[in-house]
Each structure stands twice: as C-alpha cells, then as structure tokens.
Amino acid sequence: MTVDTVQHAAETPDQPQPFAELGLKDDEYTRIREILGRRPTDSELAMYSVMWSEHCSYKSSKVHLRQFAENPPASDAMLVGMGENAGVVDVGDGLAVTFKVESHNHPSYVEPYQGAATGVGGIVRDILTMGARPIAVMDSLRFGDADAPDTRRLVAGVVAGVGGYGNCLGLPNIGGEVGFDPTYGGNPLVNALCVGVLPHDRLQLAQAKGTGNQVVLLGALTGRDGIGGVSVLASATFDDSVDETGKVAGPSKRPSVQVGDPFTEKILIECCLELFDAGLVTGIQDLGGAGLSCATSETASHGDGGMRVDLDKVPLREPSMSPLEVLMSESQERMLAIVAPADVEAVLERCAKWGVLATVIGEVTDGDHLVITWRGEVVVDAPPASLADDGPVYHRPLARPDQAQDALVADTSASLTRPSSGDELRDTLLQLVASPELCSRRWVTEQYDRYVLGGTVLAMPHDSGVVRLGDDTTRGVALSLDGNGRFTRLDPHDGAQLSLSEAYRNVACAGARPLAVSDCLNFGSPEDPAVMWQFAEATRGLAEGCRALGTPVTGGNVSFYNQTGATAINPTPVIGVLGVIGDVTQRVPSGFTSSGQHVVLLGDTDDELDGSAWAWVVHHHLGGRPPEVRLDAERALAAVLVEAAERSVVVAAHDLSEGGLAQALVEACLVGGTGASIELDGDPFVALFSETAARAVVATEDVDALRSLATKHHVVAKVIGRTGGSALSIDGLFDVGLEQLREQSEGTLPALFG
C-alpha cells in the first residue's frame, strides 16, 4: 500500500485533493493549507474534514450556543460546565452527578437497531469519561405517522436497539418519550440520555498532560465500521440516497453506521471505574464520532504539549486497513487513557483481569504538534488545537419566513368544531386516549429493564425517573426528558421554553428540586435561513428560560440536517432537566392509589387549544399560537410541589401537558388503579383539553396544608373532586370505566407494532 506521507505532501503541493467530496468548502481547504504550510496529507485531510464537520465543530450553532455559557443563571451546583464530555453538578454529600442527552438520528434511520444501540453506547461512554458510574438511561424517540409504511420498521428496530444495548449493559431505562409526526417520516429522532454518579474526587478530564505520559487505547478492536459517521451521516441530509417515495435510505450509507457490542462496553465500564478509583489515569477520552482522530486531537489540544501516536500499534480487526481508515473508524467501545509511565503496568494488569484489550499506542510529547506515524513514516503532523478547537465558525444567514410563518400563526384552532355534550366530550376523550400521540407507552417500556442496579425509585409511566444514588444514602436524582415539536414549529422561542417548562415541572411533580439542564437540539438544514431562524429563536428562548428558572445548561448536542426530502422536521429541542431529592422515600408518584383523597388542580386554565393534542388528533390541525409561557408560574408551582413532597402533603402529583386535564386524570387513574369523581367549572371542553402551562393535578388528604402552601407561593389551588371507584366520572357529563380506558390506552401500540 502506498500512503500519502507528510514528506510526499510537501513534495507534491499541486496534487488535487477531494476536499469538496469530504464536505470541506474552498476557503476551509485553503485555511488548512495555511495552518500546515503545505497541502494536507490524505490522513490529515480526512481528519480536518471530520473534526470540522458540523457534528464535531458545531460551526453553525456555536455562535448561538455561546449564550448558554456566557450569561448562565446563578447556580452554585455546577462543578463542570459546557465544553467537557458532560456537565457535572454537585448534589451534596460529596457526590456529583453528570448527565447528557445526545442524538443518533441519522444512523437510526439507515440501520435502526444498531443506530439506536450505539446511540445509547455513545452517551454512556461520555458519562463514564467524566469518572462517573452510569446509573440510568432515558430515550426520546420520534417517528413518522404511526400508520405510515416505514414506521413499523423504524419503531421495532429502534426500540429493540435501545433496549438491547441498555439491557445488556445493565442500565435501567427510567423514562423518556415517544412521538409521531409526518415530518419525522424520513428522519426519526433518537435522542438518548445517560446519568452517572461520582464522588467529587473521581472527576476525570479529557486532557493529555505530562511529557512522557503514555497514550493507552482501551477496549474493542478497530475495524472498518462507522467510517465517516459524523461527516457522511450526521452533517448532511439524505437527499442523495432517498428514493422518490422518501422511504429508503441508501444501503451505501450503511457501512457508516457503527455496530454495537454492549458486553464489551460493560466490561470497559467496570474496568475504567477500577482504573479511576486506583488513580491510574491522568486523562481519559471516549472514542465516539470521528474515532481516534477526535480523541487524540482533543486530548492533545486540552493538554500542555503535543502527542505522538504510532498507528501500527492499534489493534485492528482487519489488518489491511489504511492509516486513514484507522483514524476515521468509529468502532465502538473504545477509550483513550493517558497514563504515567510508572502506572502502565498496573493499568495493563487490571485490563487483563477484565479481559479488556489495552495497548500503548503513543505518548505525550513536549512539542506542540500531534504527530501520527504509520510504518515508520509521518502521515499526520498538525497542531491539535487547529483540529479540535479552531474549526470554522459560521454566522449562517437566518430569516423568519414571514409569509409562511404568518399564515401558520393566523390559522388558529378557533374555527375547529368543539365537542359540547357529555357524549361528545366522552368520545373526544376516548379518541385522544387511544391515539398514538397519547396512548400508553407500555409496549415500548416493557422492552426496557427498569430494575437493574436496584436503585430505581420511579420509572415510566411516572412523570420523572427517580434513582437513588447508592445503597447507603437516601439521596436521589429525578430526570425528565421532554420536547414538543408542534409548539416549537408555531413559535420556536416559546416552544423551546414550553419544552423546558414541561421537563422542569415533571421533575418537581416527583418532589425533586430542578437543578440543571441538558439539551438535544434537533433541527433541519442550517443552510436554510428559515431553519437557522428557528434555531436562533429556540436557543434564545432556552437561554432566557434557563435563566428565569435558575437551571443552567450543562451540555448537550446539536443535530442539524434532519429533513424528510426537502422538508425540515418540526424544530425539536428535547430538554432534559435533572433535579435532586434529598430523601427518595418522599418521592411523589403520579397515580391515584387510594380512595377518598381530594383531587386538586394547581394553576390557572385559559382557552389554549392551538397546537394541542386535541387539534392534531381530532382535526389534524396545526396552527395558531402555542400556550403562553409562564416561567414565574412554573417556578411557583415547582416550589409548591417540592415543599408539598417534603412535608408529605401530597400522595400523587401529575403534570398537565399534552391532552390537558383530561389526559392527566386518565393517566393518574390508570397508573394508580383508582378512579376519580371530578366537578368542572366553566366551559368543560376548555377545562378538560386546554394545554395551558404551569399546571399540575395532585391528590392530597390535607387540603388545608396544600392550600396554605399554594397561597404562600401565589399558586391557584382548586379542589376539583375525590379519588375512588373504578371509573373516571366527570360530574353531569360522563363516566368512563377504568377497564375501558385501559383497553383504549394500552391496545394501540401493540396493534400497530406488536
């Protein structure tokens, strides 16, 4: 094999190079030549192309993401902010948690099982990289219309992939969401979240410091899978590989999807945690997107010198791989550790115990370049920061698409026929309960292990997942993951804030104090000014919302180029909120479990049906303005919910979101197995189906105590009924038995996908 060396590159300055095919623009290629003072080698060109890709460099989003870091809300909990593999938050008692949500959308469309599986694997390694033991995962999934021809393939594969990897890894899946909308038909969203726990002193950073320290590659063999994953899949649309029906992604892209091996990841986790506890590594980085290219250039860039790497030492699955392929491979379940020379032997011994392959492949140097050799020749010689940190930054043009957006906003739900009689309201409720939008997710969540590790206190179908942080503590964290693409489509700024509000509210419903945010921003092509406008508005809304709620963004991920043909997905920021609960025995479940308790509605209700589940499910209508954002009210509501939990004033709490009060009552009754009798004031349709924000329904035995809490925080509290019986009864309008509700709710997904 002849290979393009640095020497050869210097001697052949005019050799044409395929930079455009690799996704680099003319001026970017010129800049690379300026940085290097010569043309790049093939390997260097490939490295720059992946490191400067949208996925790795955040070149289109960077200018907008800065507002999360530059003007964060006051918080004394942040130990590590944005920029590392994941943010780290102090939760007290010397413990910290780290959590992050990330997308794996495009691989999951091409190859649903492996795409989703490696999405879970990737985010778990990010958490491990911080020095944390991963303790739970969640997933937020969106597909095309539930009855569209390709949806079944995607749902079956993605759910099996998320479950297959997480179950085999031994991480409980504690919640998430599943959504359907035609805009995701050719581009499903697969967002996975992982949370981990660590003692403060085990925190690890992704840096290669200390001249002479050894660079050790841990884990799986390097093969030809996932080459170009971040540039081929994550940073472009599917236009060139989708057929006319928009149905099938080209098999040609399938080799760009990585293949997961959860068993290898499981032993890698146990092995790395032993290495961290023994203090044997000085820096660690996972190999994810862009593989060795990314891990070596990032750790070297964040260190204090250079790095030398010998590619001949990398254990290969296929010996015929070229240096470029070795650098680009996104083979999973690998980590890069920086180890003091004196500790190398101990590291190799521990790895041998676990059966984890460990190989010294290079060392930290006192130079300032990343130098990579192959068969004795230098194939890469570049400043690592130029790869990792100094990628291009775009100020993409953005423009509100006035005509289309104005028309969308003007097309309100006011003209839609509303149900009024008891029978009509009952039918509407049943239609919503059975719809793919709102039906039970049990068919999905039953495929996930929620018990493993023994710390799961709440999981689906409760409002938040709650996990205890250890056997010898009652301290726990609560997490919720929420997005609403339709609200965000109607108003990107407010929609992002409403998604944040919902996740924040869910965490508070469980009795936990919301503390921090991780976001996964799923949008269409950044080259479309209308999409960039959505993105700019959504990030602005999110930054403002996080300031108002006092919950800093700790990290996350941006996924662009999510399109079905020429149509962008509904802009979908998926927001993860993490909260802390001092005593998990005081967590609040969402179901009504015993009779005779007062049902209390917290918060005001207005007539807000635009963009609602009712408008979509019953009328297939999307238009108007999303519900008003009420951040002050959300804060007040959360304060009531958290104090009520701490004082054991409420026995159940469930947030109101999609489907309004009707859906919240149905879920509370079904989850707890107890009915309720409810009396409504005013227009019953609005009372039941409006999606006004900042509301929750709770069950309590002590109305006076709850009222005084609500008064203290200026939250409206209205007793609307009592729990009991085996039906949901809306006084004077209709009754519907729990058995019928359960059949309606639980039958839908098995009928579609079972």
Place this chain on the structure above:
Amino acid sequence: MPATTRVGVVTFPGSLDDRDAARAVKAAGAEPVSLWHGDATLLGVDAVVLPGGFSYGDYLRAGAIARFSPVVAEIVAAAGDGLPVLGICNGFQVLCEAGLLPGALIRNAGLHFVCRDQLLRVESTATRWTSQYDDGAEIVIPVKHGEGRYVADATTIEQLERDGRVAFRYLGGNPNGALNDIAGIRNEAGNVVGLMPHPEHAIELLTGPSVDGLPMFASVIDALVAV
C-alpha cells in the same frame, strides 16, 4: 449459634444483577461473598447465587460459555454434595446449560424482551430456597428477559410435574410462552433452584413491586442455621 451465613454471589463478565443479589442476601441477614468467574474456588461459602445478566455477552446462547468457567465447575461439584444453589434468570440459564437442572430457556414467544411485575405461584416449598413461603403462595416478582421461555421434552415436563419439581409458575399471563407456565424448577434434592423472575428486585417497596423476594434468601439462611 453458627457464625453469619455466607452466601456467594458469582460475577461473570457481563453479570448485571450481581450487586442486587448481594444486596438481597444482606437484606435477608446473611453475608454476601463475591465470587469471581475465573477463580476455581467457592471461598468456603454456605450457598451460592448465580445472578442475572448476560454472562460473556451471551452472544452464542445464554449461559453456554459460563458453564465452562472455573467457578461453575466448582459449583457443579459442590451442588452434588448438597450446596444450596440459586440461579436467577441468566443464572437459571447457566444451571440448565451446566446440567444441574433439566430443560432449556429459549427466546420469548413474543420475540421481545419483557420487563414487568409478574404474579407467580410458589409450587414447591420443599427446597432450600422456598421453605419460608406458604404452599401455593401467590407472589409478585419482576421478570425481565428476552430468553426466558422454559422448554423440555414431554417426558421431562411430565416428570417435573409428577415429582413436584416445578418451583414457581406464572399466573395472570405467561410472559414468554414457557411450557406449563413454568417460571422456575428445582432439582430432586431441593438444593438447586432456578427461576426466570428476579427475587432480588423485590426486597423493598421503595425500589420493587413487593417484598416477596426476600423469603427466598431468608429460606436458605433458615435451612443452613437449622443444619
């Protein structure tokens, strides 16, 4: 009064519920002892739990590789001498592969992994692991597996039923298509029990659907103390 009962919990690479099993052993009042798959020793423990998980990844067939590990060879020998052994989920699969229990666990009838709170009936209390239950007791214990469908040839099934060696049976819906709704079985001597459901996940109401799993671990302590 003998010293605290010591119950070994085996960790294979890919074991997942080993710490949960140890927690359950402790909650029942015994001392959990960690046993490593590669060590040919049982460290003198009084009983052994083979926990759930995916030993060695289970890419070939669940439990197929684990049965060849040094620690399993020790367990097979000791079980013959009456050592109480409990196999949970993957541990049950290993016991079948190792020949300590008859039959096999194959892919669930629905082809999906199933995680749910499962109603069971205790069919045999004549074992070292079930003596603290009432005969015919109905208990709720989580199941979570993709390969939990118990199968055996007709003669074996008939024999198990005739000899009262079905230890647990699924009630209110069979999650995996197991023959005769079999959730767990015992050997003739009653010292070896295997079941698909996870008693270690039903030891406290905070994290499980019930505390119905605790008597399984308490039974073995009882049995050992009585000796």
